Amino acid sequence: MAMAETSKNFIYEIIDEELAAGKHPSIVTRFPPEPNGYLHIGHAKSICLNHGIARDYQGRFHLRFDDTNPTKEDTEYVDSIKEDVAWLGADWGKNLFFASDYFEQLYQWALHLIDAGKAFVCELSAEEVREYRGTLKTPGRESPYRHRPVEENRRLFEAMRAGEFADGAKVLRAKIDMAHPNMNMRDPVLYRIQHAHHHRTGNAWCIYPMYDFAHGQSDAIEGITHSICTLEFEEHRPLYNWFIENLPVPHHPRQIEFARLNLTHTVMSKRKLLQLVKEGHVTGWDDPRMPTISGLRRRGYTPAAIREFCSRVGVAKRNNTIDLALLEFCLRQDLEALAPRRMAVLDPLKVTITNFPEGTVERFPGPNNPGDPAMGEREVPLTREIYIEREDFLEDPPKKFFRLAPGVEVRLRYACYITCTEVMKDAAGNITELRAAFDPESRGGGTPDNRRVKGTIHWVSATENVPLEVRLYENLFTVPDPDDVEEGRTFLDYINPASLTVVQAVGEPALRDAAPGERLQFERKGYFALDPDSRPERLVFNRSVDLRSSYKPE
């Protein structure tokens, strides 16, 4: 897919200026997930941004796991994150790293701060630390342990590492300024004691560095030039820089913040996504209704569509909420070109073509993509009995209903013209079946007299078909912003009860050959992808997105 014409965002401008000033021999970026959850479309924005910069400047892109909290992290997440990043097309090559790779170096740097009199071991409890920190409007107070001699701090910190203390008994803190207006600078915690098994370092450590102490230094070790993160880290930047300036790091990275992605009609926070899964509101992290990468993948989204979306949403510092319609637009645009067309009837209504010979089959060629002859064609079988979409027939149609109605002629796509001759109903008055007559001269979809037929509808043979389970998805939430809740309600109260509808449908025989994950267009109905739940005897399709429609029922 062609990249949309986009002007440079503010980060590119910063890089351009720095490059012009000769500040960097090359550009290095990174995507730094914590392996404690699944990636979502918001992460995709960050991945595309970071990977895109490295690509555009012929630099390097690193994937680095920020695994400094063993109690929350797991290799299961490492694996899923790697899969998702790779699927999106962000190739990290050999540059796969873990913050835990740097634990020893980080520890040495902590010692360096201690020796310089810039860090101390504090024995205040967590509650006391909070109390001493002050509030947003009032300065904090210094810890009574703040003025310990360097030697004592060193001995204590080494004892912390040696496992001589219980969890929470002591922490290592930076000595900065308890009256600083920026809370992050009020003697932040650098290390805490956690006798916990780490998914990579096992039991080698019982003290673990905090994010602030690990992140910037990890950037420095890897030679990251631009450490791009989201807005909430903006106030951490002074601390980020303080470490870089007070430690003998090999390199000075620069932190730049941008606004994270928000999407209408969904939620993006890990906590809420986890709650949806845990409480069974969705079937899992990869439920096609989820904004997770795995959910979008299962839904039928393509990496190209997501990349295009990320390039279109732009990068800036103001909070934003992107219309879900843009994501859908990007998918349609991609699939329009590459998805083979098929016919499937989601809500079947039987039609008997009374003048069509019984027991015979006529096969008509249908292009796999009318816009791209190179994609070839398949044959669709026409028989005396067929199914059409129930909504494509109206007994008493309004003026601009270009579909089937009594006495009205329509084209069966790729096949022939039929005219409805009779409507059959049950005792309750429900339409049970239609009878129609076809024009033998219209075979192939046109007639010698070139008469115009306004409507073309899709159809499937009632005898030559494959049964399908089709899962129709709609927005997971009924409101654009489920995070904006009324008094006394939660985001769960806005879950769309119609977010999933399962229908038993019928499809043309060619559907039998659908490959796992294959994306198809069911003509006039939308784009669909074969679900992993699919079995040869029971094909399951997910509706990825419907087709735009300018048809407005009266």
Added chain:
RNA sequence: UGCCCGAUGGUGUAAUGGUAGCACAGCAGACUCUGACUCUGUUUGUCUAGGUUCAAAUCCUAGUCGGGCAGCCA
């Protein structure tokens, strides 16, 4: 009533002191063997008030509104 950041149509995003543009969405039309695609047209915008300037979305000041910050989470 602390500190930091932000404010351009419905939603995003450009314009870097000199014509407010683009995309999505919406609306109207053309085309059409998908009411799709494509094409055409079109509604809607610089938070407010002062100031600097020949000229301000852009620079300055004040205000208003929105977001973030008091984990031994990231």
